[in-house]
Amino acid sequence: MIKIKNLHFAYKKRKIFNGLSLSLKAGHIYGLLGKNGTGKSTLLRCIIGLLFPDEGTIEVMGMTPGKRHPDFLHNVFIVAEEFYLPDVSVERFVKLNAPFYPNFSQEQFMQYLDEFEIPQENTLQNMSYGQKKKVLISFGLACNTALLLMDEPTNGLDIMSKSKFRKVIAGAVDENKCIVISTHQVKDLESLIDRITIIDEGKILFDQTIDSINRQIQFKISFDQQEIAESLYKEPSLQGLAIVTANTEVEDTRLDLELLYKAVVTNGDAVRAVFNHQYAGQ
Amino acid sequence: MSDTFSFSRLGKLINKQFFENARLYAFSTLAIVGLLAISFAFWFEMAGPNYNEDGTYMMFFLGLFLGGGVFAAMSFNMLGNRDKGIYWLTLPATHLEKLVCTILFTTVAFTIIYCLSFFLVKSVTIMLLTEYIKSNPGSSYVKANNLGNEGSLVMRYFMCAFIAIQAFYILGSVYFSRYAFVITSVVTAALIFSFAYYVHLLEDILPDNSSWNLVSLREYNENREDGYRLYSISPAITSFLKYLLQFAWAPIFWFITWVRLREKEI
Known part of the structure; x- marks a missing residue:
């Protein structure tokens, strides 16, 4: 679906990408993670x-x-x-914009609006930021485009809406569709994305499927000093030390994207080594 | 297939452009009517007691060029704003369709609305003026002379100039994301000044005993029987150049605008 080869991009003198290569396939929800200013939005705008x-x-x-x-x-x-x-009603917005998208489904759009509980009597300019965003997300999903790009989609959404957003997105993906979500709010994407790509300083720092991460990495609370010493990343939590460690015993643990992200950013080489070891062992 | 120009998509674009900006267009029309009413009231006060229709035509062209320039300079102001720019550039239509839609609104629709507004306000003013003259025997109203073919030629030149200037301001709105009208006006003034300076330089270079225009140079020489030597471009090239000068500016500016739109990054 998306093939990026040796991408170089700069804003005047500020280099953003320096030879980035990436391949994204249909049928997946990709999470594009990274610090502010690392080029997530720029990458989406390039795509x-x-x-x-x-x-x-x-x-x-x-x-x-x-x-x-x-x-x-x-x-x-x-x-x-x-x-x-634009400053028009939701109905008019759809009437004016939907004809440009041949696969637009009015039925789906209404279903998403209901899901997000959007009042339709207001004009778009009289809606809150969150409501407007939900209208746009609903419209984008109802367009049934093969590629849907979302830049910080959960910004401005309340807790209930974030949960509904995850539900709606999970139901929207199929084998012909590719959804790329760029965010720094990693918690919002847990249980939603099936592949994580972390960008830092214009390069792909980490790019793995959730399955592969679950097989290779464990997230747990530990009191074992040796385990803590060997961990890829650790941080104090209320229950004890939360650690990210290699999943040598192939245990099932709950994926913690935030911890993974921190582990990759602070100890990227060690995390990548765990995955490289897997490939070498195969 | 759908990457070529599509009239169906153009129709959808026009529909979208109109309804999404209906409020702006309604207020703009009211503003035009209001400004024309103020201008005519001013003319009514200042031009008396012997009113001449010629003055209203001056007002017509001044308003057309000024209003048209302001309106055209706003054509692509959305490209100066990332949010609006993304909304506009990612809409599935070709750059040419988007440009044609913009030209239809800023040049064609504006001209029609302006002319209708002008003649509406003018008709009301003339009606009031007629009543005023009836009750004020010392005052009069003189209609403009019918200039016949000459008049329609002047009108044609003005309209060609208007469309070319509109096209230039549309181009300015792609180049300058802020203060497009002011900056384009400054650029226009600079270009006119440069041209005038160039003509002045040419006059310095050319012999004193000569007169010239765009396509010919006449050098006066008393020793010659006819009194001058004439250098001129062939009639075919002359008429081609005149045609270009009249009609080519707007398409050239539109073409550059189209190229700039294709290159636009947000």
Whole structure:
């Protein structure tokens, strides 16, 4: 679905990507994690053709995004972090925009609005930020585009809405669809994404499926000094020391994205070594 | 297939553009009517007691060029704002369709609305003026002379100039994300000044005993029978150049705008 090869991109003199390569396939929900300013949003804008690579290539569904051809654009949708919606009613917004997306489903859209409990009598400008975002997410999902990009989609959503968001997204993905979610609120994506890509300083720091992470990494509370000393990452918690460690005994533990993220950012080489060891052993 | 120009998509774009900005257009129309009413009231006060219709045509062109420039300079102001820019650029339509839609609103629709507003306000003003003249025998109203073909030629030149200037301000709105009207006006003034300076330099270079225009140079020489030597471009090239000068500016500016839109990054 998305093939990025040797991507170089800079804002004037500030280098963002320096030879980034990445491949994303349909049928998955990808979580794009990283610190502020590491280029998550820039990568999404490159993928949808709003920014052009300085070097390297981006191919999405066999097309070059930068050309912004309608055939490409009606198959992708972006829910940007800061977004614009015109001052019209929800009904009118759909009437005016849905005809540009051939796979748009009114039925699905209404279902998502109901799920998010959006009042439809207001115009979009009279809605709160969270409500507007939910309208945009609902519209983006109902467009049934092959690629859906979301930049910090849970920002501005209340706790209930975040939970509904996860439910809605989980139900929306199918084998033909690829959803890429960029966020720094890693907790919001737990149990939703099936592949995690962590970007730092314009490079892919970590890129693994959830299955692979569950097989190779354990997340637990430990009091065992040796285990703590050998851990990939540790931090105090109310129950004891929360650690990230290699899953040598193939135990089932609950994935903690926040801990994983911290482990990768602070001790990336050791975490990657665990996965490399797996491949070497196969 | 859908990557080529589609009239169906253009229709959807026009529909979307109109309804999403209906309030702005309604207020803009009211503003035009209001400003024209103020201008005519001013003319009514200042031009008397012998009113001449010529003055209203001056007002017509001034308002058309000024209002049109302001409106055209706002054409792509959404590209100066990331949120709006993303909304606009990711809409599934070609850059050409988006540009044509914009030209239809900023140039064609604006001209129609402006003309209708102008003639509405003018008709009301003339009606009031007629009543005023009836009760004030010392005052009069003189209609503009019908200039016939010459008049329609002048009108054609003005309209060509208007469309070219509109196209230039549309281009300015892609180049300058802020203060597009002011910056484009400054650029226009700088270009006019540069052209005037260039003409002045040419006059310095050319012999004193000569007169010239765009396509010919006449050098006066008393020794010659006809009194001058004429250098000129062939009539075919002359008419081609005149045609270009009249009609080519707007398409050139539109083409550059289209190229800039394709290159636009947000």
